[in-house]
Amino acid sequence: MRVLFAAHQFFPEHYAGVEVVTLGLARELRARGHETFVLAAKRSIPGNDIEPGETEDYEFEGVPVRRVGRPKEGPSRPYRLDYENEVMAARAREYMREVRPDIVHAEHFQGLSAAVIPAFKEFGVPLVYTATDFWAMCPVVDFRRHDGAMCRGPELAHCVRCIASRHTGTRMKAIADRTPAAAIRLAGALSSTPLAALSHQLRQIGALRERPDYIRERMRLVDRIIVYTRLMRELLLANGIGEGKIVVSPYGIDTSRIAGLPPGDSEPPPLRVGFIGTLAPHKGCDILIRAFRMLPREMQAELKIYGNLERFKPFVRHLRRLAAGDRRISFPGPFRREEVGRVLSGLDVLVVPSRWYENQPGVILEAFAARMPVVATDLGGMSEFVRHEENGLLFGLDDPADLARQLRRLYEEPGLLRRLREGIGPVKTVEEDAAGLEALYESLLSGRERVV
Structure with missing residues (x-):
């Protein structure tokens, strides 16, 4: 089968957890006789040599990759592009026509935006989403509020301050810190009135207010959601995402560089x-x-x-x-x-x-x-x-x-x-993970008619 992986970023510049998992699965599925591809976003910042909406094609460790430039960053960027980016949706359609995958597996939608979900589904293929972090529920991803409290779901006044807290020393953060929560909620209400046409700030707050519903609606198009933990399952369901579609399945890792280590038996000191x-x-x-x-x-x-x-x-x-x-x-x-x-x-x-x-x-x-x-x-x-x-x-x-x-x-x-x-038990390997996904993909494919 032909599998298209989608991610918020990819190698060689980015090599954190999501990228490592995506690459490992793409390579292992290739070793099992399937064709795999990656569609990823890329930050349009100085030194990255890519403009918003531009594409670049290359191979990384044998896997074909297409990356698409994200919108320019900064406080003036329309916030709506965080989750609704029709340029990214158009690029997703273009790559779908070229690759013609049997299934799409999204490891992350950040950068690509949730607008790519209906774009993928237009082609009649199953769509699997792995909730690798809390982006679908949290505009700053980590579910940790500006005041240090652990979050449970979006609330406009807190979300405004959380975003501002990522811009230390800016005028935006200073204003957010001084503005009462009631005033932020009032601005959220005004953002749905004609006044929003006259104010960039109201439009930004309006986009943030509409984010949860927009993502929740697009997520209903996803066929299966994989989560690594019971905690993630609980939080997604509490925020109206994934009812009846969630599978708890920790990912596997490449143990080839670790398996040969001599068993640790040293005792301190040191x-x-x-x-x-x-x-x-x-x-x-x-x-x-x-x-x-x-x-x-x-x-x-x-x-x-x-x-x-x-x-x-x-x-x-x-x-x-x-x-x-x-x-x-x-x-x-x-x-x-x-x-x-x-x-x-x-x-x-x-x-x-x-x-x-x-x-x-x-x-x-x-x-x-x-x-x-x-x-x-x-x-x-x-x-x-x-x-x-x-x-x-x-x-x-x-x-x-x-x-x-x-x-x-x-x-x-x-x-x-x-x-x-x-007390340490066996660790799930990428080979075991790929075998489980292969079975999941085949079960989803067997339940649909092939769309030409």
Whole structure:
């Protein structure tokens, strides 16, 4: 069969969780005799050499890819383009005509917008959507509010402030901070009146107000929704998405670079602690550094922080200031995918200190594949994989003191690290994941007439 994957971004510039999963499935399905393709958005920013709506074609590791330039970014960009972009829909139709897939599997709609959903369905093929994060419900994706509270669904006044909070130091954020919630809700009501034609701000608020209903309606066209966690299923249903269509199925990972590692059997001292991920505030690396610096100086431990040091430079500078003067903390930076085995073999425990729900961090599965315990924030998503006292430890949200206590336990309690290693079960592989998807695709295809 011919399978078209859709994603918000793709290799080579972008190589986080969604991209890794998409590439892994596309390659594995090719190995199983199918034809796979990728349609992805690409940010139209200086250095990316692509204009909004422009396309570029290339192959990555044997998979044909078409990328389409996203709208220019900035406060003046019409917010509606976040979820309703007819240019992206037109490009999706063009690629559908060229590729003629039997099935479309969307791993993410950000950048492409939900307008591509009816465009895909015009061709009479099944459409599968994997809710890799909370974009369908949250305009800033992470479901963590501007005030630090965990969110459960869109509310206009909070959504306005959440978007503004991503633009620190701007006039937009200053205005949003000073505007009462009642005034924002009033602006939302006025945005549906003729006054909106006279005000860019009202049009922006109106577009944000209409976002949930627009996405919810398009999502009704999706044939099957795959979620990695029970938490995601619960949140989608609570927000009116996916009734009767949701399948809970964690994704599989490529274990080929990890499987050959010698089994971890080292015991502290020293305790070798690691962080692997995006060095952005919502990932909580600052919590880990604060916790690590609470450990007694006589405790033999080291912390290695792996991640791109250039993408979120202000936050990286903040992390370096937090770590200043502590020689036990180092910043090796990013590493190539083929080096994951080497990196993991140099650690005893991985810490995932995220401030948001985290749908299914691939790094947790990679650590488990290497028989390495994980210490994670006690939040839905992560806590479905990291089971306290069985294959890892959990600590309270935004609580470096609690994290420090858990790290001390690994150092001070004899046999704890070994017991947690023994509690790690088998990890789902990309081969197993692809086989399950293959069966899903075939069941969907058998229930329709082929459209020529």
